[in-house]
Amino acid sequence: MLEELLAAGVATVSASLLYAASAARVVKQYERGVVFRLGRLHGEPRPPGFTMVMPLVDRMRKVNMQIVTMPVPAQEGITRDNVTVRVDAVVYFKVVDAANAIVQVEDYRFAVSQMAQTSLRSIIGKSDLDDLLS
Known part of the structure; x- marks a missing residue:
């Protein structure tokens, strides 16, 4: 027992x-x-x-929650004065709200990358070659 x-x-x-x-x-x-x-x-x-x-x-x-450095693939675009350019970029970002980063966005790192590429193309299209070179 x-x-x-x-x-x-x-x-x-x-x-x-x-x-x-x-x-x-x-x-x-x-x-x-x-x-x-x-x-x-x-x-x-x-x-x-x-x-x-x-x-x-x-x-x-x-x-x-650290600052993340992410390279943006080279983007080709046409400037406002019809010149074709190829631009590289680097994005720095930091997650501020951890819960929203997980719940509200499926893959926040991919979303940041896509938003950076879209913004870069938009800026290239709105700028003149002289502005980009400066």
Whole structure:
């Protein structure tokens, strides 16, 4: 009887430790953790440090809050004075709201890249060659 009780206690403790280990997450200083409980946004993004999520119920996506440098592929365009130019660019951006970056946009990095390319083409079309060269 005592052996069975001891075995049950050991099993309970080991199951509790396994559950706690699978629930533990670490959010780095430059990240925020966006938690989804059963597919719905749950609370505010988790701040840096140690955090716990419920296994099988919660999913946490980490969002990098650092300034990101992204090259824009070379764009060809025709200026306002009908000269064909090819322009390279670099975009710097930073996520300000982690929850909106994940929930409101399917892939925010791709969206920023596409918006930068579109803006670059638009600026090329509105400018004269002399303005672009300066």
